[in-house]
Amino acid sequence: MKQTVFTVTENRTIARNTCLMTLRGDTAAITSPGQFVNLRLEGRYLRRPISVCDLNGDCLTLIYKVVGGGTAQMRELKPGCSLDLLTGLGNGYDLSKSTDSPLLVGGGVGVPPLYLLSKSLAAAGRKVKAILGFNTRDEVFFEEEFSQICTEVVIATADGSYGKRGFVTDVMKEMTYGYFYTCGPEPMLKAIDKIAVTSGQFSFEERMGCGFGACMGCSCMTKYGSKRICRDGPVLTREEIIW
Amino acid sequence: MVNTSVTLCGIRLDNPIIPASGTFGFGYEFAELYDINLLGSLSIKGTTKEPRFGNPTPRIAECPSGMINSVGLQNPGAEAVLKEELPRLKRCFSKPIMANVSGFSTEEYVTTVERLDTEAQIGWFEINISCPNVHGGGMSFGTSSSAASSVVSAVRRATAKPLIIKLSPNVTDITEIAKACEAAGADGISLINTLLGMRIDLRRKKPVVANRMGGLSGPAVFPVALRMVWQVYEAVRLPIVGMGGVCSAEDVIEMMLAGATAVEVGAANLVDPFACRDIVRKLPEVMAQYGIQNLSDITGGAH
Structure with a gap:
């Protein structure tokens, strides 16, 4: 596990209530597919766990469904925003x-x-x-x-x-x-x-x-x-x- | 150079920061992130006589500036704690630890304390009396002076180590319980445990946590905790471990001014795994900012 600040590079809707976000940052702690990140949102006490969709060097892709206030807030994040992430969480697929x-x-x-x-x-x-x-x-x-x-x-x-x-x-x-x-x-x-x-x-x-x-x-x-x-x-x- | 050390029931701590029970496991998850020896001490996951799986899930609900948990004292039981968890903790933490003990009958508390008492690394016992008493109609030990008193006197006979009693805030007058614990032989008081709360999921129109209610913690409870530390400080002569929503070095100083000798940090560890490390690092600077030379001098300083 690592705590790192990522920068949002892209955040767009790809299907109904479904958004794709790409971020740039230190992805070294992510070691297998099926792991997740836990991200901190301004004004929300608990972090949001989101599974890793794709990984390319320092570029991380997350796809999330807007289901409540936290994910609705995520949808509003613009490229250039910073996000505090715990990365490399969970065991992942074997x-x-x-x-x-x-x-x-x-x-x-x-x-x-x-x-x-x-x-x-x-x-x-x-x-x-x-x-x-x-x-x-x-x-x-x-x-x-x-x-x-x-x-x-x-x-x-x-x-x-x-x-x-x-x-x-x-x-x-x-x-x-x-x-x-x-x-x-x-x-x-x-x-x-x-x-x-x-x-x-x-x-x-x-x-x-x-x-x-x-x-x-x-x-x-x-x-x-x-x-x-x-x-x-x-x-x-x-x-x-x-x- | 400022001095951050404090003395709790005769044991010196490098600083007053103690991760609260249930928010730090048995330490080793955090030892992967930083050297946990920089902490004053740590309070281990609440231990019961037998292993417990705890409550059904969901066990967690978010709240404004806080969270509700109804984990239900999940732990591997006293035997496994002694034989597996504490040896593992010892490899990454060399200071005296606080053994947090829970029970559902007086006998259970006593048996668990007797079993753990042989472990030299345990500096203090922290007795959680917020659990329901199965022989007392499910009422929590911590909500009645007589039940609290009977647990404390029974456990008192089971160990010579300092006994810190962790109080529930879900009572009419917390000072009455604190006084009963003092009279029964406690060496210290820690407070507050979580405040009973709940959330309802609007989509399902049902409580968020499976157990319906749970314990509220996080910055939302800090003012309540501070007030209770203040009241207990005026009511008893015992040292106090203050906790409830602490998440900064400033909060630590505020808790100490209200009457705490040491300070536990709970929910903050769950949203920021480096919370305790950062508070310990920041403490000297904040002390200097407020003209505090010796941290141990400020306990109760606001009274």
Whole structure:
């Protein structure tokens, strides 16, 4: 973990209530896809944990959904603004467990961390497939970006307004894969666990106090004892999760 | 050169800054960030006789200038603290520590203190009496003078180390509880624990934290904490460890002027992991600014 001041270089809306922010700063503490940063906002007491979407040298990309006052405030930040970030938080995905044909399954704001993961897996010579699920057409983002890296990308929308109609699990049932990585709302994660045919890794979300393991605010019980989502997670393996 | 050292129950601290229990784990997460030996001491995660997972999540809610937590005393239990956590802490911290102990019956407090008492690095016990008493209808030990008194006298017999009793602010008159603790053999008082509060999520129309209510901490509670430190200073002769929303060297001095001998820093560690280090570094400069030569001279100075 590192505390660093980053400079916002870009901040724009890319889909309904979904924004992409790029920042420049010391990214050395970020060591694996699936980790997150915890950013401080003027006038907000707690930091906001946001997963790392992409990383290029000192350039960090975050995608966040505007859901409350804090993220609405983030949307107003202009290029040139400084942001105090704790970086390199969480365990991130374990790439070494992947087979040659991993499947990435993302739901809504759970899609962003899978982007850096897809790049890392592809760089390691894996043939990556992705299913990206959204509620509706206006919320879809990063289809093109994933398509440039993955051998197959399927978009699913719950209302059928774009791509395949239905949930990511409807698509997943039809696909072949050797391992899977997922991130998204908990009901989606649960549904994936019910139908998945291989081992895999799940990234969880929880309200956090500190984001670095000090307050025990985000603990969950696993088959191997209590774990802190922020420090021992957010990625847990299928084998250890108690649903 | 100003002198930041203070003496708490006969033990000298290089400075009065002590990370508060539950906001600093067992120290080693922070030792990855800076040399924690610059701290005066540290108060370990509240320890109970048996391991506890704590309350269901969500356990955290944001508030204006503060936060609510309902962690529920998650800890690995006295045995694991003694055999795993404290040996690990010892590798990164060499000063006397404050062992924060919780319990749900008098017997539990006594057993935990007896078990931890063998650890030489423990300088003080900090007894958290804000827990519900399972034999007393769930009422917190800290909200009744007689319950507080019975815990303190029982624990008093279990250790010769200094006993600091951590008081709950959720009472009508905190000085009554402080006086009961003093009469029962306490060596010091620490205050305040968190203030009971809650938030409701407008989208779900339900409380944010799963336990519905939780403890409010952060700068929002500082004036309340300061007032209670002031009152307790006037009510008892025991040294006081002041806490509640402290986040700057100025806050530390204010707490000490109200009556604190040492000062704990809690929630600030969670939003700024370097908070304690920065306060320790800034303290001499702020002392000089206000013409304070010896920090230990100012305790209760505003009375």
